[in-house]
Amino acid sequence: MVLLLLLLLPLAGGTAMLFASSFTLRALLLMAVALGHNICSLLTTRQTLLAAGDPAHAAPVALGGVLCPDVLGLVFLCLASALFTAASCYAIGYLRDEDAKAPVRRHFQDGSSFTNAPQQRFLACLCFFLAAMSLVTTTQHLGALWVGIEVTTLTSAPLIYFHRHKEALEATWKYLMICSVGIALALLGNVLFSIAFYPEAPQDHNQMLYYISHATKAQPAWLKAAFIFLLVGFGTKMGLAPLHNWLPDAHSQAPSLVSALLSGALLNCAFLGILRGHQVLNAAGLGEFSSGLLVFFGLLSMLTAALFIVGQGHYKRLLAYSSVEHMGILALGVGLGGAAVYGAMLHAVCHSLTKCMLFLLAGNVLTHYHTLSSYDVRGMRWTMPITACLWAGGFLAITGSPPFGLFVSEFSILQHIFTTERYFVGAAYLVLLAVIFVGMSIPFLRMVQGVTPPATPPAFKETVFNVGPCAVLGLLIVTLGLYMPPWLDSFLRQAAHLAGE
């Protein structure tokens, strides 16, 4: 029942949101969905871990076996749930401010007038988006996973087009088309998996269990073809280069809380799709093939991100390219195998928390300075001190500096690279990380320091809604760098084991 609530709660909340006319009611509903989902996620995780450790405990199953989570999916479920809570807190302050503004406004870039989409619809889509991510992370049926990923595209497209201006529409269309076609190719990957196992087929909805246990009987050529299509399809959604084109546009045009969820939660869901394929190939003894592809696309993504980060003046696009970089690191970590997979799992957690915090802070900067150019933002430490402090800390965290969690995860991957004597990969990894560090440091530090431009509004009110969630996320990132709780370590190790450690 708790497992089913992971889907039903956001679905019911989203439906109710469509009819909630008062802002207070919508805010209460949103927080109820977020907190309820968090509780259900934790209970499901606990139940699954207990069942994994002791066969006397029943594993959570719902919808005739379509929902049957494993530890790997639960890592991403818990992340999605936590980030949704942070984004919901932020949304309350953000939407309240939006409500107070004039209905028709001038776009700060080209001066054109625009309106916002109705808040009821925006919040309903936000809840449906959470439901879709819950389906993706709790199913082991590749078809249901595909349906979930496609639904995330359809529910998040209206979120990107919340501010109804030209640029947002352009970004929304690119997102819809590129991701829909990409996901269609992932569906072809699913079909090829079925061909690989022909004439046998899973008899129940736990396809992953069947595919892994029967992988050695499958046709290797079809398995390889299936993985290529899964990688291309879900890689498009994940933002792996060279399939990342939609990502900087969508992340830069969406409201910041949506960018936070897209980058911190949605990209992980697409990564899970690729991991499912990798699990099957590993079980079939073809892990070398899928690993090679993951390493190649991982390094290519890091290289692409480095090229676009250097000299990037648009601070939300900068964060988007940073997501491309980190997706590359995840692919690289899993592709390298061994201890690097644990590093990749830890990296997924730390990146999601850090990127969510940075996008929410970017929202504060945009609200105050009315510009997306990092050249026009100066003196944040004077006008918005808490935001500036977290922004500078976030920069250090996202570039993998100590003492933050991403330093630990990036270092674990590096350690594994050198232990396995892959010196070329190690050198490329280090050089790209260094280039990205330098490329990001310039705009980040320029924004924090200097003198505030004269046209900037005098004060920015930092409230519990716009800096509270960011501060909590910041605290978590530091904690993960300094102290890893044993239960989280064990949780991530189990996930890494499933992902091919």
Next chain:
Amino acid sequence: MATVLQIAIILLLLGNFAMLTANRLEPRIRLVSFQGALLAALLLLVPQQGANLMHNLLLAGAIVLIKVIGFPLLLHRTLHKVGLASHSAVRGSGHKYAVISGMCCLIFALWLETRLPFAQEIYPPLFFPAALATLFSGLIMVVGRMRALGQVLGYLVAENGIFLLSMPLMMESSTWFELSLLLDVFVAVFVMGIAINYISETFESIDVGRFCSLRD
């Protein structure tokens, strides 16, 4: 039965080329609807390992409802709403290259069938290359069309190709998945239709070539 199946496959291939050559959006919407009808017919004609007739009839009914009736209605409505019923979908000699690409893809698909183990065992003759060529035609339309609606049609054709590839592998237990897939695609086209309306209002055109403001 086998002859009817072969005729349906040949009609499917001809439909692909007709779509690649069609200049206007309206006939292409009709061709996509025709392709939907062929899909429903093929579902009942193609031998399947683990499906039963009732499930196939249910699925064929859903295909007719969504692909033969639903999509064309939705797309025609969008087309008339944005006032593009008589406009060309392709600029200049674009369709010439589209047809040449379509031909190359068909030849590649025919060659691939002879190279892949199992393909001839699972699929009836010509079925695999026809499905693959349909998928490629869709992708060519997505990449080559300048109008947003043309891209949506390409997406639908590509999705039809994937559906065809999965057809002989359908099981009784997978009917729910096929139905949810159909519903998913329907919602996708619905959302894309809404987006096209906004594009038409905002840009006074549905030419995606005008999307050039978001660059590094």
